Amino acid sequence: MADDARTDDDTALDTRRVARILDAVEAGNTAELTRLLEPLHAADVADLLEQISGEQRRNLLAMWSGEIDGDILSEISDSIREEVIESLPPEVVAEAMRDLDTDDVVDILEDLEEPAQEAILSTLDQADRVAVEQALAYPEYSAGRLMQREVVTAPEHWTVGEMIDHMRSVDWLPDQFYHVILVDPRMKPVSYVTLGRMLSARRDVTLKSIVEDSFRIIEANEPEADVAYLFNQYHLISCPVVDRHGRLVGVITIDDAMNVLDEEHQEDMLRMAGVDDEATLADTVWEATKGRALWLFVNLLTAILASVVISAFAETIEQMVALAVLMPIVASMGGNAGTQSMTVAVRALATRDLTPRNAARVIRREVAVGAINGAVFGVLMALVAGVWFGVPMLAVVIGLAMVLTLIAAAFGGIAIPMALERAGVDPALASGPFVTTVTDVVGFFAFLGLASWILL
Amino acid sequence: MADDARTDDDTALDTRRVARILDAVEAGNTAELTRLLEPLHAADVADLLEQISGEQRRNLLAMWSGEIDGDILSEISDSIREEVIESLPPEVVAEAMRDLDTDDVVDILEDLEEPAQEAILSTLDQADRVAVEQALAYPEYSAGRLMQREVVTAPEHWTVGEMIDHMRSVDWLPDQFYHVILVDPRMKPVSYVTLGRMLSARRDVTLKSIVEDSFRIIEANEPEADVAYLFNQYHLISCPVVDRHGRLVGVITIDDAMNVLDEEHQEDMLRMAGVDDEATLADTVWEATKGRALWLFVNLLTAILASVVISAFAETIEQMVALAVLMPIVASMGGNAGTQSMTVAVRALATRDLTPRNAARVIRREVAVGAINGAVFGVLMALVAGVWFGVPMLAVVIGLAMVLTLIAAAFGGIAIPMALERAGVDPALASGPFVTTVTDVVGFFAFLGLASWILL
Numbered sequence: 001m002a003d004d005a006r007t008d009d010d011t012a013l014d015t016r017r018v019a020r021i022l023d024a025v026e027a028g029n030t031a032e033l034t035r036l037l038e039p040l041h042a043a044d045v046a047d048l049l050e051q052i053s054g055e056q057r058r059n060l061l062a063m064w065s066g067e068i069d070g071d072i073l074s075e076i077s078d079s080i081r082e083e084v085i086e087s088l089p090p091e092v093v094a095e096a097m098r099d100l101d102t103d104d105v106v107d108i109l110e111d112l113e114e115p116a117q118e119a120i121l122s123t124l125d126q127a128d129r130v131a132v133e134q135a136l137a138y139p140e141y142s143a144g145r146l147m148q149r150e151v152v153t154a155p156e157h158w159t160v161g162e163m164i165d166h167m168r169s170v171d172w173l174p175d176q177f178y179h180v181i182l183v184d185p186r187m188k189p190v191s192y193v194t195l196g197r198m199l200s201a202r203r204d205v206t207l208k209s210i211v212e213d214s215f216r217i218i219e220a221n222e223p224e225a226d227v228a229y230l231f232n233q234y235h236l237i238s239c240p241v242v243d244r245h246g247r248l249v250g251v252i253t254i255d256d257a258m259n260v261l262d263e264e265h266q267e268d269m270l271r272m273a274g275v276d277d278e279a280t281l282a283d284t285v286w287e288a289t290k291g292r293a294l295w296l297f298v299n300l301l302t303a304i305l306a307s308v309v310i311s312a313f314a315e316t317i318e319q320m321v322a323l324a325v326l327m328p329i330v331a332s333m334g335g336n337a338g339t340q341s342m343t344v345a346v347r348a349l350a351t352r353d354l355t356p357r358n359a360a361r362v363i364r365r366e367v368a369v370g371a372i373n374g375a376v377f378g379v380l381m382a383l384v385a386g387v388w389f390g391v392p393m394l395a396v397v398i399g400l401a402m403v404l405t406l407i408a409a410a411f412g413g414i415a416i417p418m419a420l421e422r423a424g425v426d427p428a429l430a431s432g433p434f435v436t437t438v439t440d441v442v443g444f445f446a447f448l449g450l451a452s453w454i455l456l
Numbered sequence: 457m458a459d460d461a462r463t464d465d466d467t468a469l470d471t472r473r474v475a476r477i478l479d480a481v482e483a484g485n486t487a488e489l490t491r492l493l494e495p496l497h498a499a500d501v502a503d504l505l506e507q508i509s510g511e512q513r514r515n516l517l518a519m520w521s522g523e524i525d526g527d528i529l530s531e532i533s534d535s536i537r538e539e540v541i542e543s544l545p546p547e548v549v550a551e552a553m554r555d556l557d558t559d560d561v562v563d564i565l566e567d568l569e570e571p572a573q574e575a576i577l578s579t580l581d582q583a584d585r586v587a588v589e590q591a592l593a594y595p596e597y598s599a600g601r602l603m604q605r606e607v608v609t610a611p612e613h614w615t616v617g618e619m620i621d622h623m624r625s626v627d628w629l630p631d632q633f634y635h636v637i638l639v640d641p642r643m644k645p646v647s648y649v650t651l652g653r654m655l656s657a658r659r660d661v662t663l664k665s666i667v668e669d670s671f672r673i674i675e676a677n678e679p680e681a682d683v684a685y686l687f688n689q690y691h692l693i694s695c696p697v698v699d700r701h702g703r704l705v706g707v708i709t710i711d712d713a714m715n716v717l718d719e720e721h722q723e724d725m726l727r728m729a730g731v732d733d734e735a736t737l738a739d740t741v742w743e744a745t746k747g748r749a750l751w752l753f754v755n756l757l758t759a760i761l762a763s764v765v766i767s768a769f770a771e772t773i774e775q776m777v778a779l780a781v782l783m784p785i786v787a788s789m790g791g792n793a794g795t796q797s798m799t800v801a802v803r804a805l806a807t808r809d810l811t812p813r814n815a816a817r818v819i820r821r822e823v824a825v826g827a828i829n830g831a832v833f834g835v836l837m838a839l840v841a842g843v844w845f846g847v848p849m850l851a852v853v854i855g856l857a858m859v860l861t862l863i864a865a866a867f868g869g870i871a872i873p874m875a876l877e878r879a880g881v882d883p884a885l886a887s888g889p890f891v892t893t894v895t896d897v898v899g900f901f902a903f904l905g906l907a908s909w910i911l912l
Contacts, residue, residue: 015811018813043689043691047808050809051814194632195634196608196630196634196651199624201624232714237634254711258688259688261714265718270799270800272799279800281804281818281821285825288821288822289824292829295792296792296829297833300836321773321780322767322770324766324770324777327784328766329759329760329762329763332762336730336752336755337752340729340730340751340752343726343729344735347725351722352503356471357474377753380756384760
């Protein structure tokens with residue numbers, strides 16, 4: 001690495017630095033604490049606050065509260081932000097808010113309770129407060145909440161030279177911007193020009209002649225998930241946001257879209273596992289317990305349902321205890337095959353690769369996959385069961401049950417997420433319990449039903 | 457929406473357009489096909505090719521092969537790209553490659569077989585071929601493969617005016633760039649300036665005086681996952697890439713990093729479900745079957761292991777068939793609680809929130825959560841079992857077994873991914889089977905063991 005450039009090594013949140021920071025907190029050594037925290041990026045300070053225990057956090061904040069700025073508050077996870085803000089003196093919070101662009105203030109405010117929101121809003125100056133309140137008027141998780149209101153625009157007929165002169169003369173420009181948006185006289189965005197194109201063009205070139213193909217528009221009420229999709233699908237860097245009348249109200253940049261994409265991923269993953277989708281490692285035991293209990297409860301109900309199926313065959317099991325030994329294998333294989341299909345389906349729905357149009361073909365493929373793997377593992381398990389228990393017909397029963405269960409698992413794994421999506425329910429959230437119910441019930445019923453029919 | 461701007465409606469890949477495209481293909485109506493495909497973005501054409509059946513794809517390509525350009529080939533998923541390229545006339549492929557930046561050519565070539573790679577390389581002109589071969593010399597999934605070699609640099613002492621004049625005079629500039637990278641005389645990157653800052657500064661301002669804080673450097677051999685983390689953590693827009701000696705060799709932009717983030721997430725999700733991590737909906741039945749069979753086989757082994765545990769208690773079950781009815785409930789609850797902890801752990805490892813330093817605290821929290829939920833659902837299930845079978849001691853057994861199993865699940869769910877990570881194995885890939893083994897074995901052993909000890 002270049003020794004004269006900032007490398008990761010001297011500014012990263014490594015284990016040794018964290019240990020030294022915690023030592024300084026414990027020793028009450030503010031000078032040392034500042035020396036260690038100072039070079040860190042706001043995102044790393046936020047990570048540190050999330051990773052240490054609640055008590056360590058309170059002590060650190062008590063010693064270092066004056067240095068907590070807007071960037072750090074922006075980076076902190078929602079789960080501890082309220083706690084951090086409450087522990088800070090009001091004037092520190094007010095100062096921190098003044099540093100930030102309005103979209104970052106909105107991002108912080110939207111997760112706070114009403115009184116905390118009010119307290120912060122009252123510290124903003126009039127113009128900022130109006131801007132923040134307007135943004136909060138858009139629905140949660142909409143493009144309007146995500147956008148920044150600071151936009152750089154130009155009339156279509158301007159030349160590169162006029163635009164550069166204009167930019168040099170205005171006394172504010174957004175921190176980050178990548179395009180000049182061309183607008184018509186009614187403030188409707190018409191196209192945009194990248195800064196790179198502008199810089200390499202001669203002063204007398206018109207902006208209109210160097211616009212980009214990639215131009216797209218987002219409506220402020222559109223959900224942020226659609227924003228992330230649009231950026232990812234069309235490789236956008238920034239995208240103008242318009243109101244219901246098509247008038248420019250803001251711009252969304254790719255770093256915000258990337259953040260949304262990352263959060264959507266996290267949500268999908270946690271929801272599929274039946275965990276509260278806002279779970280973080282900083283949650284308390286009580287929050288984490290609550291965040292998992294709902295799905296465990298749903299799972300208990302489906303497990304009891306499966307047990308009811310088993311109890312219908314209690315007599316069969318009494319006559320041949322090998323059935324009790326083998327039946328979890330069928331259910332387990334079904335559960336896994338179902339999860340495989342379901343995951344493929346949930347992901348394909350999220351990326352919009354699975355549509356009503358190719359659904360029939362995908363379902364046929366999944367069922368074929370289920371049938372083939374069912375046959376393969378059915379034969380394998382039949383051999384194992386035959387050797388283990390020495391009852392040829394038991395081998396036949398488990399083999400057939402495996403085929404039926406894996407076909408049902410494949411079908412349920414793809415059809416259930418699709419049906420939920422069509423019903424407007426997030427498939428990542430609700431597919432799991434339904435798929436498990438199908439595979440458990442079919443698994444036990446097929447195996448024990450075939451057994452009582454063929455064996456006894 | 458603004459009626460004079462390009463909105464989604466007229467260019468989107470909706471069901472009706474797809475149906476009309478397929479009709480045109482079937483009717484052999486090339487003019488109509490072109491009219492429908494022409495306005496689509498390359499990413500949408502690629503999606504279309506992925507969503508239709510193999511036969512439809514072959515027919516469409518036969519009619520429209522001349523129009524397949526580099527952008528479409530770039531967007532197409534790896535799983536069908538080789539098939540598409542092979543179906544195209546060599547001169548079309550050569551022409552398509554000439555359109556692309558070298559990083560896009562690398563992205564296409566790296567997934568092709570040797571002979572196809574050679575065929576394409578031979579169509580490139582000398583300079584491009586050397587650049588592509590140099591990029592391919594970097595490890596797969598490294599920053600070196602991801603970067604573009606076209607960079608815009610300036611000596612530190614230049615002024616804004618000198619830089620703008622320079623940019624106007626050169627005859628090439630990259631398609632997308634967001635920073636001018638300042639380099640020292642040995643081509644080591646020292647800092648960078650955003651184009652926005654440059655455009656708003658006066659001509660006599662030195663570049664050195666308007667550099668950005670956010671500056672970071674990536675080494676070409678670093679894995680692309682680290683690149684995505686860096687961009688996401690520090691909100692980078694572009695980042696210079698250096699060789700082992702710290703010399704600038706390229707630049708990575710945020711759209712590439714966002715793409716990596718998306719792919720990493722897909723991999724994690726599919727791996728956790730035991731699906732081949734490159735699976736797509738365009739895979740054939742045979743590919744999909746193979747891509748799932750390995751994990752089903754591993755699962756079969758762990759299920760058989762659980763059955764061995766059950767068979768050790770065959771006599772106990774024979775004496776009380778209610779045990780066979782209830783035992784899947786304990787295992788199922790354990791499996792779900794284990795998956796919850798595991799998902800939280802895998803995600804936190806990926807985002808680097810879970811580190812050796814806070815591991816002990818997180819494990820304690822998970823075990824506490826497991827114990828509380830175990831107690832809650834243990835009591836609930838004890839009540840159900842007591843009412844159902846009227847055997848008080850059976851209720852006690854299932855309640856205790858639930859507590860033990862959920863504690864083991866919580867511990868295994870967090871400790872196993874951490875151990876795998878430390879051993880250099882991707883926790884998303886291998887945690888599932890281990891966690892399931894733990895929850896199944898502990899679940900059946902605790903329930904049946906307690907039953908044979910307390911009840912009989």
